[in-house]
Amino acid sequence: MTSTSRPEDEHPTDPVGFESHDHASCIAAAIAEAEAHCAREGLRFTPVRRKALEILLREHRALGAYEMLDALREAGFGSQPPVAYRALEFLVGNGFAHKIERLNAFIACAHPGAHHSPAFMICRACDSVAEAQATPARGALGAAARAAGFQIERTVVEAEGLCPTCSDKADT
Amino acid sequence: MTSTSRPEDEHPTDPVGFESHDHASCIAAAIAEAEAHCAREGLRFTPVRRKALEILLREHRALGAYEMLDALREAGFGSQPPVAYRALEFLVGNGFAHKIERLNAFIACAHPGAHHSPAFMICRACDSVAEAQATPARGALGAAARAAGFQIERTVVEAEGLCPTCSDKADT
């Protein structure tokens, strides 16, 4: 990358999602971070995996596996479903992307590097998705899990509703 | 039903799920409640819908749509996917059942009648599911939504981990 990536990242707890970004720099930064992380961990950030992450970052929305497959094929990679699913599995498994269960779709992680419990806000009108941080173990769910003796390893937290833009349109 | 449904319902916030129940009475109570609710709301609690709810209650676990379809077919109903999906859509839409997004499966509601934001604990070893109450709008997610101007209409909260039983086995 040509400059240190510092778009307007003043608020680290920002939802990061229903606003516009400096895409070019955030893509470059995220790729660089993924590369560094893989180097540290001995993971292989192969061309198809890198391309898949680039595609997710560039689209900046939740992509179905077959949309990813189309994009990868256009980029010269294999054209069968496992190509996409395997790249996505790698990205999700290493925290570079998340699966949105509600949409059966995948999106680049907005807070890469940080160990986190992501939460998503999904607009039912335009399907845009924003990532936020959840603290699921702290609320009622955490209490219920402790009471039941359930050991939480991972959480899926997805809110469905209207994003600001679509909400404004609906008012009209 | 033959008696007022009061198994050991002392703790309304109970996880209700990794313990044994009086199935016969809880099934009868839930069916009666659904029937009453439909009567009040002018909904048609038709044979296939009733049967589908009975099946979910009897199995007391998350069932895939095709498992439901098999069970409905055995009960003499139609044998094509829309039969199951439509019955499930009715049950979910009216709060008698929930979809577990993580499993692409459906489970009877453990707190029927109450307007609630369900949360689920899913055991990754035995696929058992317990329902708890979440208060997603109150935690970090709610704060992020307010900050972003996102209007939450519905939430999916699913925790994956080990249930007490499987956790004990793992220790051995």
Add this chain to the structure above:
DNA sequence: ACACGAACTGTTATAATATGACAAGCACCT
């Protein structure tokens, strides 16, 4: 440099999950 094992890629084939569309039936209203 070379052999080895592990991981990765691409492929074929198939499984599992889900929906669109249409005709026939039934419930309710007039």
Add this chain to the structure above:
DNA sequence: AGGTGCTTGTCATATTATAACAGTTCGTGT
């Protein structure tokens, strides 16, 4: 009886996902 809308059953198809295997590449030990 006739009309309206919801429900059911069916056929057909779309969408999402995985199993299995052969060939290749990568890193390692020699």
